[in-house]
Amino acid sequence: MAEEKHWEEGMKTHENLIFSCFGGLSNTGITSALASMEAVKELGLEKVAIGCLGALPLGVKPVIGKTRAAKNVITVDGCPFECARKTVEQSGFTPTKSIVLVRDIGMKKKTLHEDIGGDIKTLMDYISDDEVQKAKELIVKAIMET
Numbered sequence: 001m002a003e004e005k006h007w008e009e010g011m012k013t014h015e016n017l018i019f020s021c022f023g024g025l026s027n028t029g030i031t032s033a034l035a036s037m038e039a040v041k042e043l044g045l046e047k048v049a050i051g052c053l054g055a056l057p058l059g060v061k062p063v064i065g066k067t068r069a070a071k072n073v074i075t076v077d078g079c080p081f082e083c084a085r086k087t088v089e090q091s092g093f094t095p096t097k098s099i100v101l102v103r104d105i106g107m108k109k110k111t112l113h114e115d116i117g118g119d120i121k122t123l124m125d126y127i128s129d130d131e132v133q134k135a136k137e138l139i140v141k142a143i144m145e146t
């Protein structure tokens with residue numbers, strides 16, 4: 001197995017970072033993650049990548065270093081709990097832009113447990129391609145404008 005090369009200060013890194021919430025308990029958290037991935041696919045990995053949200057409060061060095069080196073830090077949250085923005089801020093960083101899908105694209109949160117024992121669907125039936133697209137466009141715009 002190839003030896004893992006840890007990132008160190010001064011090495012090349014992604015120009016911008018997205019920190020996205022990813023709660024799999026609701027349509028909003030899933031849409032945040034999918035839209036963030038679509039934004040990276042569109043803009044390319046030199047321009048932007050998704051940061052490891054859970055690594056920030058743990059102080060994982062390469063993630064902290066890449067976040068410090070990023071030109072812009074964009075947070076993407078599904079709902080007003082704003083898990084990504086709060087985690088980023090509590091870890092000592094100030095997001096350049098915070099996107100909240102319920103607020104910014106008018107998404108309605110649907111928690112998936114509600115349908116257990118009733119009309120429970122398969123996961124992707126709870127996700128709207130149109131909302132993923134709208135959220136992706138907002139993320140891309142935020143990165144291109146900063």
Ligand code: SF4
Pocket residue numbers: 021022023026028029030032077078079080081082083084
């Ligand atoms: S911001 Fe809302 S949707 Fe996202 S992980 Fe937190 S509770 Fe879930």
